[in-house]
Amino acid sequence: MTTTAERRGGRASERALADLREAILEGELPAGAHLGEVEIAERLGLSRTPVREALTRLASEGLVELEAHRGARVTRFSREDLDGIFDVRLALEPQATARAADHATPADLDELEALAGAMLAVGAPGPEQDLDALVDLNRDFHARLLALAHAPALAAALANVVHTPVVTRTFRTYDPDSLARSLAHHAEIVAALRAGDGDWAGAVMRCHLGNARAVMVGER
Amino acid sequence: MTTTAERRGGRASERALADLREAILEGELPAGAHLGEVEIAERLGLSRTPVREALTRLASEGLVELEAHRGARVTRFSREDLDGIFDVRLALEPQATARAADHATPADLDELEALAGAMLAVGAPGPEQDLDALVDLNRDFHARLLALAHAPALAAALANVVHTPVVTRTFRTYDPDSLARSLAHHAEIVAALRAGDGDWAGAVMRCHLGNARAVMVGER
DNA sequence: CTCCTCGATGTTGTACGCAACGTAGGGTGC
């Protein structure tokens, strides 16, 4: 969501960026892994140039760390880092959610509700449960919500720090109760937006983040 | 303050980044100006490669916009953009200021006080007034304050969006009363921190930003 | 045996060259 820089490089550069990001977020490239430019270039069938550009961007997003003449490493997120990220989210996302109430059209709300519904269906305990699908749906939901706020600076601040995917990489760490709460929050946010009550929506988002923080960061 | 990515490229790349950033913030490269890679490369006596890397980073910071096969342009900030930036600052900087109260040592406070004092001296009306020096002092003050919060994620979120220098490019737009208030706020923040009162310090920062917003954005 | 120095090796940093893409201008057809 580096809005403008994202659509550079018709093909290769963008592909390298997307592939690397996915590999990191998917856990395929574990935290602390060394990323050699040639290694990645060969792996993707590209030259070093676009790979280098992709690494530069990932570094500015904070997903990798660059050390001069020593290559790049996948960033290691400590418990404190994660906690700090939740501080930022709590400072910004409720506000964004509240603003979404002023801009959301009925069509927008229908889409959000569909996502929330899908998450409830996919996340319900039982043999049909698919926690991986949940990750994508969740990402979509939050992204759309953020877009509805019509606050580009706010969205940029979040995008460049939160690494939502890192934080929301998996729902497997959620215990059943927390997961149920999380899914219910999405639906409640839509309800609040439908009611045009930004304060309510923002409050739900705060609950949502508090719940997530407890799961991911643990005891404070 | 892209902490890790900043110290890449022993010489040329970093130089290009710094020079370009300064040129943009100084107004030497006006908003909307077209930035050709070869043009900049020749101007700095470098190859296109480091220039290209610098442009990529500036784009991810939001200072320039990249259009595929069409080059880079200096970002144009609208009034709404500026307003949105202040929303982010108001959401994050008071919190950071409050946290600084927990970490600041007497030595830190002395340095902050020195900066605040220098600003009062340099900013006082009269023949000695130097509004340009004020910009650097102000940048220093806010940067140190942010560092004292010990909240890297928060600092990163701000750095990647606020472009403090863009916002604080000049104090010439301040009327005498607003300027006096602004300078007094710095001193009051130090006082609040010395008292160990994070809430107070955060409140002053909110005032500080509200005052600045009124000057820079105008009527809401 | 330990420490220091020096070389070998692999990496990143930079420069340059070619190809692809977008744009603007002139020319032609209607």
Next chain:
DNA sequence: GCACCCTACGTTGCGTACAACATCGAGGAG
């Protein structure tokens, strides 16, 4: 006279080659 197409130009995107730097290992001196 106007609209459309086609060509020529300038730009960026990518690949490759070379140079600079950092690290690690071996060898020798103390």
